[in-house]
Amino acid sequence: MRAIRRRHSVPTVLATVSFVVALLVPSLAPxxxxxxxxxxxxxxxxxxxxxxxxxxxxxxxxxxxxxxxxxxxxxxxxxxxxxxxxxxxxxxxxxxxxxxxxxxxxxxxxTTRPPARRLWTGYANALVKETPASTARTLATWPAETALTGTLIHGWIQLTSGSLSGRWVFGDYLTTTDPAVPLKPVSGTSPVAAPGTTVTRYVVAPNITPAIRAGTTFTSTIMARTTNGQAFTGTYVNSSWFRITSGTYAGRYLSAALLQRSASLSAVDGRLPSVQLCPLPSNLRTVWEPVTTRYLQCSARDALLVLDRDFYAKFGVHLGIDEGYRDLAKQQYFYDLWGSPIAARPGTSNHGLGNAIDLYCPPPPGTSTQSPYSWGKPYDVWLKANALGRGWQRPAAYDKPGPGSEFWHINFVG
Structure with a gap:
């Protein structure tokens, strides 16, 4: 299951635009x-x-x-x-x-037309088209994080208000995130218990294999890997680490960001309480949603800052983060826009757990720039060699060029 996808590199976006244009060509696909x-x-x-x-x-x-x-x-x-x-x-x-x-x-x-959505432009220079085709006449150009209202029709938004009502915007330019309210408050408490209190917690981390480590640092030896839904009894050392106190791995450690009170993925994915999420600094933002703050679970955020510190020491630039935590409404939009497997079914994405990031990808069509994070480039080589020692790792299924791969996506694995 491709559970983590959101948006695409330039080649992918170009392919998507070509795909939409193909909708209008009178030839039957086999x-x-x-x-x-x-x-x-x-x-x-x-x-x-x-x-x-x-x-x-x-x-x-x-x-x-x-x-x-x-x-x-x-x-x-x-x-x-x-x-x-x-x-x-x-x-x-x-x-x-x-x-x-x-x-x-x-x-x-x-017989009911899909409801109109409140959306914002994610990229600068979002194009308003006369008809839903990339080759159609451009009627206007909007800056990033401009508000609009429209109806989703197979990859395009048809505007339903304003002077351009009835015209079209390519759906991949758009986002559900209001830059004025980037993280809607969600009530709830953290699963972290007071140090010394014995509790049972469950691994909630679909499609990855979290690390069980010998100590409470990401440079500690990985003793084993666990899987989604596994239960562990132990105590919290602090808000970042959980010490297993019974079973095969007694005395070993798991990252707190990978644990929840129950194994129910749907109960938390895209619904994390605000108390579990911490903002990323503004120097990690990119051309996608340039004003909007990104969030991760706090332990994952702290690990990412260590990764960024060492990345900066090597390359003299900070990591560029397109997306971190994604709430349920945002995942639903991308799922409605592209469907599976390009987008994860809502409630099943690692982004919805605040334990995944998408690294900077180039701007949308109109640029020939290739992402500096793409396969085999220096950033990619360094991250593959060093990210795991800071708690991060690209999923194995995405870790090589080819169909279904995502060089831009990495998960927090503890």
Missing amino acids: ASAQPPPVADLATSRPAVATSVVRFVNADTVNIRSGPSTSTTVVGQARRGTMLVGTVSGGWLRLEQTPYVGRYVSLSVLT
Whole structure:
């Protein structure tokens, strides 16, 4: 499961824009390929009098060659996609290129247009387009963290207010984070107990293998690795370290940032109480959301500052952090925007636990700059050799070039 993705490097963004442009090309993608969502009404062929408009009301739906679940799947559409066609039994017969004459089950469609969202531009120079295509005429350019309201339609936001209502902004330029309220207060208490109090805590760290160490530093020997959901009994040495007092690893240590009162991922992911989160200094911010403060769980934040200190000593620049903690609303936006596996299902992301960062990636399309953190570059080589000794590590599944890899993502593993 690809559980941690958020946004993309320039090649990925360019590929995504090309992907959206492909929505408007009247050619049918083979079922074996990654199918694009169907085109929006704004770029579809004119509807006949008996046509109806429906919207996808599921994460993804299959587009089939005929009005039966036994027919061939020729494409897919994501939640919120606008479909135009005629009703035939329990199916909608589409009238949109590239799926004219294909079918979608009415059981996964609704007559209600997706609700408008309050969003902000994440990058500077966000382009407002006449139609939802990267090649369309640009009507305006907005600075970073400009507020807007609009409806998500297969990767684009159609504006619903202001003088540009009805026009389009590419969804990857946008964020749900209000720069004036970067961390919404969430009530709750820290799972850290008073030193000396014996408690049971659970590892909540999906898709990584947290380190059990010999001592209370990140240079201490890793004695073993644990997994998500494992229970440990012990005491907190301080707010950063937990000492295991029973079982195979009695006398060993886990980072407090990886432990919760229960093993329920959905109870905490994207819902961490404010008391568990600490801000990153402004010198770690980048061109993405330049005003907005980033947060991590406090122990992870402290470890990142050590990593940044040593990185700065080596290269003379600070680490650039695109994102840290991500609340549930933000993860939901990216999931609705791109779907799985590009974005994690809400409630399953390491970003939602405040234990993951995305390193600086280049600005969006229009620049030829390659990220200094990409494969084999000096930053990447140094981080692979040194991050684990400061409590951080790139997931193994992302740790080599190729499909599904993410050179920009690293997790706190303790």
